[in-house]
Amino acid sequence: MSKTIEQYFVDWENSAFGYGYGTGEPHTLAALKGFFDALGRPDNPNAYDYRILEQKLTPTVAWLMINILCREDVIEYGTSPRGGWLTQAGEALRAFVDAHSVEELDALTERRGGYASCCRDVCNCGDNSVLGPACPNPFWDRS
Numbered sequence: 001m002s003k004t005i006e007q008y009f010v011d012w013e014n015s016a017f018g019y020g021y022g023t024g025e026p027h028t029l030a031a032l033k034g035f036f037d038a039l040g041r042p043d044n045p046n047a048y049d050y051r052i053l054e055q056k057l058t059p060t061v062a063w064l065m066i067n068i069l070c071r072e073d074v075i076e077y078g079t080s081p082r083g084g085w086l087t088q089a090g091e092a093l094r095a096f097v098d099a100h101s102v103e104e105l106d107a108l109t110e111r112r113g114g115y116a117s118c119c120r121d122v123c124n125c126g127d128n129s130v131l132g133p134a135c136p137n138p139f140w141d142r143s
């Protein structure tokens, strides 16, 4: 049973953040959207410069997002995380976030009873729960 793109986003959000309990999500999702809005360098529209992120998000939010999104393989970098770019999964995530308002994203993350959420390393949406990269969530980098 495959999931919708909205459900893949819910699983990604729950894995990357997940501790909002209906109160934190509008803030973490606004920071995520703000991060994508602040992307763009002359050489690459999907790249960031930490100085721009600091200016637009505040240094605190900018560096928290860089840390979380590096760990989630949404962004990668060469010599320094002060400047990096989106991975393929990051580009998919950006396209989804760009197409939705914070309010719409927040509404998606409201918990629903009986929903079988998947994690990055554990899939619950197949016939059996399996360990490994079985869930084809486009927001999780499999490379």
Ligand SMILES: [Zn+2]
Pocket: 118, 122, 123, 124, 125, 126, 134, 135, 136
């Ligand atoms: Zn799954």
